[in-house]
Amino acid sequence: MTFRVEIVFDKHYSCPSGHDSNEHATDLDRRTWTCRTCQQSVHIEMVDKAGNSYIVERRQAREIRMDDYIVYRVKSGIACNFVTGSNPSKYKVGKWYLGVKDFGSDADLSPDQYISRIP
Ligand SMILES: [Zn+2]
Numbered sequence: 001m002t003f004r005v006e007i008v009f010d011k012h013y014s015c016p017s018g019h020d021s022n023e024h025a026t027d028l029d030r031r032t033w034t035c036r037t038c039q040q041s042v043h044i045e046m047v048d049k050a051g052n053s054y055i056v057e058r059r060q061a062r063e064i065r066m067d068d069y070i071v072y073r074v075k076s077g078i079a080c081n082f083v084t085g086s087n088p089s090k091y092k093v094g095k096w097y098l099g100v101k102d103f104g105s106d107a108d109l110s111p112d113q114y115i116s117r118i119p
Contacts (some may be wrong), residue, residue, distance in 0.1 A: 003098060003106055005058060005114050006073045012045040016119075026112050033058035033114060043119065048077025056116040061086065061096045069118040070100060079103070080118065 008066040013028050014020045015035040027036040035042050041057035054071045064070065071080045081101045089095035089107040098115070099105035 002081050002112065003061075003072055003109060003115055004102075005116060006078070009046040009048055009078050010044055011047045013042045016040055016043055041119070044116070044117065046071055046078055049094040052078055052080075054078065054080055054116075054118065057118050057119045060111065061098055061113045061115050062111040064090075064098060064115050064117060071116040071118070072100065072103060075105075 015038065017035070017038045017040060019027065019035050019037040028042055028057040029036050033041055041059065044056050044058065045053065045054055047053045056071050064083055066083055066086060068082055068083045070083060071078050082105055083099065084101050085097060085105070087097050089097045091107050095107065096109040096111040096113070097105065097107040098109055
């Protein structure tokens, strides 16, 4: 089980403010998953081989809230469910806890780790 971002499923990046015409592709900052022109989180279309498809943005674990829907890796592709808990880890200082319905939890995340969230 992992919440690691899997860019292998990324199909298309687009800026929500439209900085992605044919002449000017979205200038994506892959370090922060934002548009370099307007600093907003880019919208990312994720698709797997089974045809599951989601539009996500990438936010740091510390910004994820209970009841947010996030997209994560499963054996065969990607899946989506809602967050049951997102808070500082009770077990390790400086780490983050994230739990997702019917998937599991991880109490050893970096609070800075990027998570795919449905905007
Ligand atoms: Zn933009």
